[in-house]
Amino acid sequence: MSPALHVVGRSVPRSDGTGHVTGRTQFTTDHAFPGMLHLKIVRSPAHHALVRGIDLSDAERVPGFIRALTHVDVPHNVYTILGLIGVEPEEEFVLAEDRVRYKGEPIVAIIAESESAALDAVARVRLDLEELPAVFDVEEALRPGAPIVTHWGSNAFMYEGHPCRRVRFGDVEEAFSGADHIVEGVYNTKPIEHAPIETTACIAVPEANGRFTVYTNTQAVYFSLDNTSIILQIPGNRLHFIGGTVGGGFGGKVDVIVEPLATLAAMKTNRPVRYAYSRSEEMQVSSTRSAWRIYVKDGVMADGRIVARKVTSYADSGAYSRQTPYALTKHAANASGPYAIPNVSIDAYCVYTNHVPASAMRGFGITMASFAIEVQMDKIAEAVGLDPWSIRFLNAYRDGDTKPHRKLVEDATLIETIQAAAVLVGHELSPELRGLTSAHRNEGGE
């Protein structure tokens, strides 16, 4: 028996609540520094194009213009955010070089005395672009002859030699041939914005000792510091990141987009530099939740037991992979849902297209798997003539089961959770269903 708890388990008031509701909490852009400059981005108006030339001459004449940054100013311009943990290849351009791969891709950073001067100068940069054929559909992107988005030659992220994250468990084809019903579905979802109240932002401040203090609303201060260190090719000991208070993240502030350029701008100008997304940048060029297309084929016996599931999923990563390759891995580990299915085959593709890059978002790889699986469960119930509660109890996983990715189930409380929901809404369950437990497979009544 665990010892009695004193503080854990109590609804103590949140420590930052008063500050949040009275407007006294300091968010990133509430900081201001004397001489602070503003950074704004010249973005690609094309979905896919060659960059033939950049003419800054009019922009440079805008009063308050300080300087521009292009890819030649970025010490390590091609990076991959998950490179920190060994994900390859390096593929995203901090500032575009000879090609832009999505509408909104950064090409030039403008640094100016005021936000309005920076925006004025951005509007006066003339780009010479040659548009290229673009691809926007995940399955079209994987067909032979499709425009190749990446600089390294494939529209499918490669998982140790495979173009998809695979799960193979049992023999789905054999199980399909013995199944009484085959239930199939195709599930499509569109990209979604995190829509935080506070937009992505940072302020980089050069200190007298040669270090840079970066005030940021990143969800991960060390992840941002370490990626900034790589991109700027400076030792981590010159960077001091301060954060911890975020006005909504939902996964959208795990990318490292604003900190490297703001810090570079502070290095080049020796002045504090603020780089904050406008609302339209947050909506239109910040990472989204991937669009998904998920094909599910289930083999079901007449009594409702699912004996085989085959899933082919495509997540639209947009022009760069960012965090999406890992979302597919997480998806592959959860595409069978909280159910015990003895034969499972999953192919989960992270696909490059000319859309704005996707990245992490709340439910990372699983939200859309849950949508597809749980609609599929209702279709299965209908096919075998069971109600939607019974079909879930019948197939629920239990402690001691093995998941398709070969992890032993040890926290299976699905049955208890469904039973509690039935009580909450007043849905009468049969004694047999009320007597089920996740703890073991010894079936029996109360």
Next chain:
Amino acid sequence: MARLRGTGISAVNYPTGMNLGGDPSQALIHATTSGSFVVSLSSTDLGQGLRTVIGQIAAEALGVGMDDVIIDTADTDTGPHCMGTFASRATHRVGNAVIAAARETREALLDVAAEELEAARDDLEFDGQGNIQVRGVPDRAMRIADIAAAAQFKYGRTIAGRGAYMKPRSPVDPETGAMDPDSTEAHACTVAEVEVDTETGEVTVLSIRSAYEVGQQVNPALVRGQIVGGAWMGMSHALYETTKPYYPDPDHSPKDFSEYLMPGAHEMPVIESVVLEYPSSNGPYGVKGVGEMTANSPIPAIVNAIYHATGVRVDELPVTPELILRGLDARAAAARG
């Protein structure tokens, strides 16, 4: 034309944490002269209340009150490493690191308390109310604040502790997908009730009623905050949101909140919930993770409820009025033969 009502359910699991590259967080604790305990971290509060729940875990593990815990987080010059706040990991990972740091801190306190109370170290216990006492003898007790002061001014010792927690990296077998990608699983079952206007195709969500199994709750009010916020977000994903209304066509992206549709306060349905607590084996005090999951189960529950109400199966998100009206038209045409 009619307003049709329907009910749909969904049941989901959700994993805590991740495996890619290892998943560590660390914590350092030290006592001040007045007996406050500074918990140094590099973890981020996204607005969900991480500072509060970590403060609770620190207070519990140190055996002091919440007022004596100072959370100093997300300054890379002072805080030890944290992977970040995502993957429903922070309470689990950071909480475990804080408990480990508190354990070491308590050892340092006991060393001093044994001398001050002239008692064997093994005979001492924390009372959970800010004191260390000789086991079973409340008269022979000393305030932790006084022990911390004595450590610094009488004995010249640090009262400090280090803690780390890491889910080790689990490489994925590229052929079979074998992997150990998470630490524990939370669960949810949602029942959604909707009303569909067959003339406009509009869906009104009437209620979202859910059961959650989240392990030990650290702060039930903050769990409830995640439940209500997650229900709203799931409803918004199901019926409203996208940056590409004509996806895969990339055009017509919204620029602001007047073009990017989300439900307003007046569209919030009845939200009721019950929370079960089956402790995890590896979380702090049996914690799992509730952060992400609450947005997931409402989505299929709402979509299934729309089918129950109308007979229209929509297999794409968001479920717009146009999709429902086209589905109703197709059903009417099929019925006419």
